[in-house]
Amino acid sequence: MTNTALRESAFPDAVITEAIRWTEQSGPLDDAQALRIAASRTADAHGQITERALQLGERIGLQPELARARQWAPWVLLALVALIVMAGLGLAGSVVGGGERHINVIVALVSLLGLHALTLLLWLAGLWMPLGSFNTASLGWIWLSLTARVAGGKRGQAPVLVRATTGLLSRAKLLPWAFGLVSHGIWSLSFAVVLAAMLFALAFRSYTLSWETTILDPDFFVRVVQVLGWAPAKLGFPVPDAATVLAATPGAAGQRTWALWLTGCIVVYGLLPRVALVLLSAFVWKRRRKALQPDWREPYYRKLLARFAALAPAAIVDADPGRRRGAMPAGLPASELHEALFVVGFELPPDMPWPPAALPADVATQAQRIDGSAPARRALLDQLAHTHPRTVLLVCHAASSPDRGTERFLREVLAHCGECRLWLADAPGASATQRWLDWLRDTGLESITASDRLGIALPESAIAP
Structure with missing residues (x-):
């Protein structure tokens, strides 16, 4: 569930969003300005769709x-x-x-x-x-x-x-x-x-x-x-x-x-x-x-997600030629750490449920999700610098390919916590998981615990007895 659904206005916003969908069944509305406003106000994909609908709803009187x-x-x-x-x-x-x-x-x-x-x-x-x-x-x-x-x-x-x-x-x-x-x-x-x-x-x-x-x-x-x-x-x-x-x-x-x-x-x-x-x-x-939310799997919403994705700046996914294998960053000393666990969904697909149902209830309530944009990364790093948690569990989409941006982000996270772990969610097979493990080894981050099984990726202290 996204943060938008947790607001008090979640149901009225959902009604407006669905009403715009039914309105556009007879023909699309002129939404160029609404798209730009929605993209600038929030980085959450579902939140962008809702914000676009609210902008259009105000215009037609909903x-x-x-x-x-x-x-x-x-x-x-x-x-x-x-x-x-x-x-x-x-x-x-x-x-x-x-x-x-x-x-x-x-x-x-x-x-x-x-x-x-x-x-x-x-x-x-x-x-x-x-x-x-x-x-x-x-x-x-x-x-x-x-x-x-x-x-x-x-x-x-x-x-x-x-x-x-x-x-x-x-x-x-x-x-x-x-x-x-x-x-x-x-x-x-x-x-x-x-x-x-x-x-x-x-x-x-x-x-x-x-x-x-x-x-x-x-x-x-x-x-x-x-x-x-x-x-x-x-x-x-x-x-x-x-x-x-x-x-x-x-x-x-x-x-x-x-x-x-x-x-x-x-x-x-x-x-x-x-x-x-x-x-x-x-x-x-x-x-x-x-559960009073639009069905984001509808083709109508998938098209909107693609349109918002086209507005985002292109991400660099190619390897950095000639780059040396980096050393594993050292985590913070134990004296500076606090007994806290951060669970962060990183660059997950828009249709992937959040928080994952497999997470323990007490952990799921604290979970957050970022889209990988620079403002979202900076906001999370500021939280980590203020809290100094003992463990950060990054939830990544196993079928996606890691890139230089992922490596850079992992190193920045490691500078503000005791340890960083990776949970490779929705792994389509062992080859996808192995690709991530090989990538961690090649980038000098092999000491990071990574697994497609939550029981292995999650620290033992976070698992209820």
Whole structure:
């Protein structure tokens, strides 16, 4: 992961970057100035693409519209919650607000849980088909669409911003969870309001609860009540027995049992699943939100990387004819060293993940990456001169060829630390590793520990027991 993704604005920046990609599907934008600005402001390849997108986004109005959407989002959500709560109160009123004060418990249960069960099944289906119509039927999708429409109006950039947002969420496998966090939260609040209204009415008014049928066998209702009441019974809610179910007019105790059974079913099959899914959605969002980045492997981004690479000055990779074999620089004395480990990715390919997954967690948090440019090298050498670490582990791409610039950089690093080690990552074969080892020997740096295995290249003190 690059440093850009660690900033607080990482997701909005990613949305703008993806929105520019979708915008340029209909034709490239004039980006000559944006390219120059991006190349001058950062040396990180992915950061350059993001900076270019931000420059273009400002020009066509993406950032202002995204800012308006973020301002309107809480208000649109509040209005949607108010609408759902009012609908919940109306549904509760239709159940307990009748003039005859007679409640058909089966009809009431289907009325209160039917739409909830249907939308829940659609959301579960959306976990396996996140780009299908299942998610577009959720309250989360309605909230996102309304927010984009309110913020952008009829002629705004809402469609491309919505497409970019949903694309990022889908790539991170967060689309159903993000929409679910909104939908389940609204449903949970709605059920809480319905239960509060029902309990208030049942506590202070007298109702007659029963069931009715014309064609079904009464034993069917006995079985249904027992099956549905099993889970609420585990939480202490009573379940009407067969005699109570079959009684034409149950007494006061029977009416109380019916009322608590109905309440228990709404709690267990309505409120609790939604609350549990809110917590689960929040947990999944927290775990996966760092993956909300563009797919840098897309051909569109690869072309941009090539364009930025063409702007960089050419690197000298030829051998220095007539150069004598240099002596191995001596590291700093132990008295000047500090117990520190620097892990540095050096001239790695843009599509190589960083930090590498193989690094121990405590080491990966301190890892940094430089592109080999003069400013990046100087900034790192300044850090080393200030810290004097005991060990510097350089992560190099094994398939790349070392050159004079690599040798010069290694010697400069050795002047500011106790020892320097090389991890030759992503080695395509033993020949690539051997090429580096031969090069170290030929340049007088053979005492540097180099390996394509992290366990050998990493100091023993950095390996967790």
